[in-house]
Amino acid sequence: MRPKFNSTYRLQFNPEFKFTDAHEVIDYLARLGITAVYASPIFHARRGSTHGYDIVDHRSVNPDLGSEQEFRKLNFKAHQNGLAWLQDIVPNHMAIDSTNTMLMDIFEAGEDSRYYDFFEIDWNHPYENMHGKMLVPLLGKLYAECLADGEIQLGYDLDGLSINYYDVRLPLRIQSYPAVFRRDIDRLENELGGNNSDFLKFLGTLHLIETISSEDGRDAFYRQVRHVKRILFNLYSENETVRHFVDDNIAFFNGDDNGGRDALDWLISEQLFRLSFWKVATEEINYRRFFTVNDLISVNIEKEEVFNYTHDFVFRYLSEGHFDGLRIDHIDGLFDPETYLRRLRERTGETYIVIEKILEEDERLPADWPIEGTTGYEFLNNLNSIFCDNRNRSEFSKLYYKYTGLSKSYEEILHDKKKLIIEKHMAGNIDNLAQFIKRISSQDRYGQDITLFGLKRALVELIACFPVYRTYINNESPCETDREIIDEAINSAREKNPDLYYELRFIEKFLLLKFDDSTDKEERQRWLRVIMSFQQFTGPVMAKGFEDTMLYIYNRLTALNEVGSNPNRFGVSVDEFHKFNSARTDEFPLSLSATSTHDTKRGEDTRARILVLSEIPSEWDHNLKTYSRINRSKKKKVSHRYAPDRNDEYFLYQTLLGTYPFEVDLEDYKTRIKEYVIKAVREAKVHTAWIKPDNEYEEAYLAFIDKIFEDQRFFDEFIPFQQKVAGYGVFNSLAQVLMKMTAPGLPDFYQGCEYWDLTLVDPDNRRQVDFKTRSKSLQEITAGFEKEPEKLLADLIENRTDGRIKQFLIHRALSERNRRPELYLYGDYIPLECAGQFADNVIAFARRRQSDFALTIVPRFFSRLMREDELPMKKDAFKDTVLKIPDDFPSEWVDMISREYHRDVKDTMPLGDILNSFPVALLANEEEG
Numbered sequence: 001m002r003p004k005f006n007s008t009y010r011l012q013f014n015p016e017f018k019f020t021d022a023h024e025v026i027d028y029l030a031r032l033g034i035t036a037v038y039a040s041p042i043f044h045a046r047r048g049s050t051h052g053y054d055i056v057d058h059r060s061v062n063p064d065l066g067s068e069q070e071f072r073k074l075n076f077k078a079h080q081n082g083l084a085w086l087q088d089i090v091p092n093h094m095a096i097d098s099t100n101t102m103l104m105d106i107f108e109a110g111e112d113s114r115y116y117d118f119f120e121i122d123w124n125h126p127y128e129n130m131h132g133k134m135l136v137p138l139l140g141k142l143y144a145e146c147l148a149d150g151e152i153q154l155g156y157d158l159d160g161l162s163i164n165y166y167d168v169r170l171p172l173r174i175q176s177y178p179a180v181f182r183r184d185i186d187r188l189e190n191e192l193g194g195n196n197s198d199f200l201k202f203l204g205t206l207h208l209i210e211t212i213s214s215e216d217g218r219d220a221f222y223r224q225v226r227h228v229k230r231i232l233f234n235l236y237s238e239n240e241t242v243r244h245f246v247d248d249n250i251a252f253f254n255g256d257d258n259g260g261r262d263a264l265d266w267l268i269s270e271q272l273f274r275l276s277f278w279k280v281a282t283e284e285i286n287y288r289r290f291f292t293v294n295d296l297i298s299v300n301i302e303k304e305e306v307f308n309y310t311h312d313f314v315f316r317y318l319s320e321g322h323f324d325g326l327r328i329d330h331i332d333g334l335f336d337p338e339t340y341l342r343r344l345r346e347r348t349g350e351t352y353i354v355i356e357k358i359l360e361e362d363e364r365l366p367a368d369w370p371i372e373g374t375t376g377y378e379f380l381n382n383l384n385s386i387f388c389d390n391r392n393r394s395e396f397s398k399l400y401y402k403y404t405g406l407s408k409s410y411e412e413i414l415h416d417k418k419k420l421i422i423e424k425h426m427a428g429n430i431d432n433l434a435q436f437i438k439r440i441s442s443q444d445r446y447g448q449d450i451t452l453f454g455l456k457r458a459l460v461e462l463i464a465c466f467p468v469y470r471t472y473i474n475n476e477s478p479c480e481t482d483r484e485i486i487d488e489a490i491n492s493a494r495e496k497n498p499d500l501y502y503e504l505r506f507i508e509k510f511l512l513l514k515f516d517d518s519t520d521k522e523e524r525q526r527w528l529r530v531i532m533s534f535q536q537f538t539g540p541v542m543a544k545g546f547e548d549t550m551l552y553i554y555n556r557l558t559a560l561n562e563v564g565s566n567p568n569r570f571g572v573s574v575d576e577f578h579k580f581n582s583a584r585t586d587e588f589p590l591s592l593s594a595t596s597t598h599d600t601k602r603g604e605d606t607r608a609r610i611l612v613l614s615e616i617p618s619e620w621d622h623n624l625k626t627y628s629r630i631n632r633s634k635k636k637k638v639s640h641r642y643a644p645d646r647n648d649e650y651f652l653y654q655t656l657l658g659t660y661p662f663e664v665d666l667e668d669y670k671t672r673i674k675e676y677v678i679k680a681v682r683e684a685k686v687h688t689a690w691i692k693p694d695n696e697y698e699e700a701y702l703a704f705i706d707k708i709f710e711d712q713r714f715f716d717e718f719i720p721f722q723q724k725v726a727g728y729g730v731f732n733s734l735a736q737v738l739m740k741m742t743a744p745g746l747p748d749f750y751q752g753c754e755y756w757d758l759t760l761v762d763p764d765n766r767r768q769v770d771f772k773t774r775s776k777s778l779q780e781i782t783a784g785f786e787k788e789p790e791k792l793l794a795d796l797i798e799n800r801t802d803g804r805i806k807q808f809l810i811h812r813a814l815s816e817r818n819r820r821p822e823l824y825l826y827g828d829y830i831p832l833e834c835a836g837q838f839a840d841n842v843i844a845f846a847r848r849r850q851s852d853f854a855l856t857i858v859p860r861f862f863s864r865l866m867r868e869d870e871l872p873m874k875k876d877a878f879k880d881t882v883l884k885i886p887d888d889f890p891s892e893w894v895d896m897i898s899r900e901y902h903r904d905v906k907d908t909m910p911l912g913d914i915l916n917s918f919p920v921a922l923l924a925n926e927e928e929g
Helices: 025-032 068-080 101-112 143-148 174-181 185-192 197-211 218-238 240-254 260-269 278-282 304-310 312-319 337-348 377-385 390-404 410-425 427-440 452-464 480-496 498-511 521-547 574-587 604-615 617-634 646-659 666-684 695-709 712-742 771-787 789-798 804-819 821-826
Strands: 008-011 036-039 043-045 055-061 084-089 093-095 134-139 152-157 160-165 168-171 273-277 293-298 325-328 352-355 636-638 641-643 746-750 828-831 842-849 852-859 882-884 893-895 908-910 921-924
Touching: 008 025, 025 068, 025 771, 025 804, 055 068, 055 304, 055 312, 068 084, 084 312, 084 352, 101 168, 101 174, 101 218, 134 168, 134 278, 134 293, 143 152, 143 260, 143 273, 152 240, 152 260, 160 174, 160 273, 174 197, 174 218, 174 240, 174 260, 185 197, 185 240, 197 218, 197 240, 218 240, 240 260, 273 278, 278 427, 304 312, 304 337, 312 337, 325 337, 337 352, 377 574, 377 712, 390 604, 390 617, 390 646, 410 427, 410 452, 410 521, 427 452, 427 521, 452 480, 452 498, 452 521, 480 498, 498 521, 574 828, 574 842, 604 617, 604 646, 604 712, 617 646, 617 695, 617 712, 636 695, 641 695, 646 666, 646 695, 646 712, 666 695, 712 804, 712 842, 712 852, 746 804, 771 789, 771 804, 789 804, 804 821, 804 921, 821 842, 821 852
Parallel strands: 008 036, 008 746, 036 084, 055 093, 084 325, 134 273, 325 352
Antiparallel strands: 043 055, 093 293, 152 160, 160 168, 636 641, 828 842, 842 852, 852 921, 882 908, 893 921
């Protein structure tokens, strides 16, 4: 791994932030101290895509972002400034879109298409209406209604015949052309004459279509198809009689007279796609989606031909030096992640590779995977949790349950919501799995009495009980970790449903590949393929049931509700945090260390504020009751309940405390909050949902927000407490960001987060960033620090609400990282102890590599250290608290943030001396070079 990967900065490219817009940002990032641009997907995506994950062509640059030349120019400037390029790639799925030429080619050419096996489509689905077809569930209502209302139309243009539904354009099989062009052919003969050359050419072309074959090879087939389509369109364009004839035939199929609708229905039934209402996919489906997104289809990436084709651009850009590293999106969606990564590593050599992988609380990344690590959600959640005061867990839980009236435990809610996702959104997937297992096990005597219905019930319960995103079985000998996970899920499912004992026992045998001695090799491979398919579905259920549902329901302390988190774990101890970092040093020290990403539920500084509530539960309880009393009359009764309900109201107040800006444009802020709460309540799926919105509940909730924003009484009570929380939150944020930059891993910065990140989930966190202001303030900060460091520090602390203090800290710590990269990339991690009255309020650790040392010292639980109108930088703030210095450590230190010196250090250092000028400290054992 090249040392230039020392920190990363995520840029979100979109039609509003193109390659040319990013050009001037490069200079700023280099001056900030960043060493690598971490780019969102740049490949050709669906037109207007705001994120780039709905790719239609892996082999070209997204024209919405700019040209390939513009990308190369940006990339060259990044490298000129010493910045590496970490590229986000998307191997798992593509968009079902008319511009996805591979998928459209399949619909046109069928089994003769060179891409026929490129997607995860079950062409042999047992349901007759999907056998030999791919379900395309993109209609806004029932197919018959769309057809009757004329929303589905036959079209013809330069690209050929197509079935069109608004922006959806699906090409007809080439063999279907005669059905359209031969209709009423006698009329054309009469109008042109039987010996007319254009008529004979037209008729001959239709005959040629009927004889097209791939017997002479695929290339010959494609040449014939291009030839006949070109002849037909030339005749259509150049001969007015032919054009009127074809237009009339198209009009017949699109009309409701003389059986036109029936003819169009028949024509569609002859295609390789089955158009359907989008809701059909929840119960019947024969392709694998990305999670539950109907218009994203999974790619057969395990096939070497598909792997090479879809990665051709990536490998070319790596070989040409444009890409220096890769971030792999949604690794858990792949059929065989390990094989994919090994194949990728073989092709990319020593390229820096990280994967988007969500690890549960005690889960470990497979140690033998050939990667540098993950994108860092496990770091985010451990770092986040150490600022949650777990001494108050019981009191906080009581006030939450008492206020909201919730009766179910965290575990019960999570189980229920995972089952909801399976039954409401993935029933078709479960049906397919059950069908596969039933077919393959038909010869197994233990499976003869297991019904299809019983298998479905057992699979639903098992997946709902699955404790992690997925297992990684890819051979006939599951590893011990995977066995333990499956055993845990099976046992939990049995406890909840004893009546499924036999079904679960049979599935356990199946999943753990407990073959009979008589099972032949071919049968074993079928079993293995089913378990590997099963593994692709536990992840989406966890993602949708936990991330996109549970995290909007269990609102005890919403700062803990994050991707890969466990909101039921109310904080971690300092020892647990050190244990995590020590393990990271040993296993994957080059993982990214994230605090905000494009997928986080809240910005890092929003969470830092809300975490303050864990320190002061009694004050939170008091203020919560006050807000509720003031706003009680603002609620509206909807269907025998008040909107918002108590849980949604609780959620709202935490949201306001976490996101209320230091300088507020109230109307803009209110708009953001209203947009967010609608997303939140729909994700929660309690009173309303994306599939079936409850407009009355949503409108009542929005009206409630309007009323509280107009009520000065509420703000008179809200603002003082909010300012207290925000004040302590500032110091939480500074502590977190320094720990991110010095703990094991590569610090990753989400765009704009060098100022206060008081954002919410996307699209709120994808708004445009004011880089000009950030660049200007960085220039002023660096100049001021060189000229009068003490004056600058005083100014930053005094005006800490403007965010420059965070930017300054990032710049100073990155400068230190870049001065001694080996220390922070590969150095030992050594927990340090404190003693004294506030020992528990300090987190400290050292990094050591040979003769290089660095000490990170940050406070936490600031409400215990000082009043809200005080600062932590004073001699008596920490009383007698000292940092213990190991015997073999140096005695001369310099603070790389404030430039203060600490000489003749022996056994201990008083915290009041260390944190005399700045709220956090980074000590190095030699002067800055």
